Amino acid sequence: MNGKTIVLAADHAGFPLKNAVKAQLDAAGYRTIDMGTHSSESCDYPLYAEAGCRKVLEGEAELCVLCCGTGVGMSIAANKIRGIRAACCSDVYSARYTRLHNDANVLCLGARVLGEGLAWELVEVFVTTEFEGGKHARRVGLIADLEAREADSGKENG
Numbered sequence: 001m002n003g004k005t006i007v008l009a010a011d012h013a014g015f016p017l018k019n020a021v022k023a024q025l026d027a028a029g030y031r032t033i034d035m036g037t038h039s040s041e042s043c044d045y046p047l048y049a050e051a052g053c054r055k056v057l058e059g060e061a062e063l064c065v066l067c068c069g070t071g072v073g074m075s076i077a078a079n080k081i082r083g084i085r086a087a088c089c090s091d092v093y094s095a096r097y098t099r100l101h102n103d104a105n106v107l108c109l110g111a112r113v114l115g116e117g118l119a120w121e122l123v124e125v126f127v128t129t130e131f132e133g134g135k136h137a138r139r140v141g142l143i144a145d146l147e148a149r150e151a152d153s154g155k156e157n158g
């Protein structure tokens, strides 16, 4: 059994890719949590983005993989959640560096963009690459500061 727990979630468009990625992660010895969806029936990706991201924020999973048609809707929704750093990737370099430099905790994949082979390479590099820290920690801290200021200005304007 691998040390990390990976939570997965998808909408109807991402459903087949989510299942394929989950099967690969299971075979590689990761613990996985599947937050759905569980069919190809049309559904709303922001709900699944939230379900997956909450598991990371609650400490039940280290990382999250979200799949929709493009990966973009999932990434936009996920990045609204405080503490989430979601990256929509379709190349291996970005998948590696978003862990090394951004400490991304969510990888978003486009099932209508990627083949399953490339998607698995992206996931594999994402889950096996660790954050570099150092000057990158300062920058990630600045993102957290920005999030906090945005939350505060929302309260003031509410």
Ligand code: RB5
Residues within 6 Å of the ligand: 011, 013, 014, 045, 068, 069, 070, 071, 072, 073, 074
């Ligand atoms: C669903 O048709 C599609 O819009 C969704 O999966 C995603 O690509 C949105 O960004």
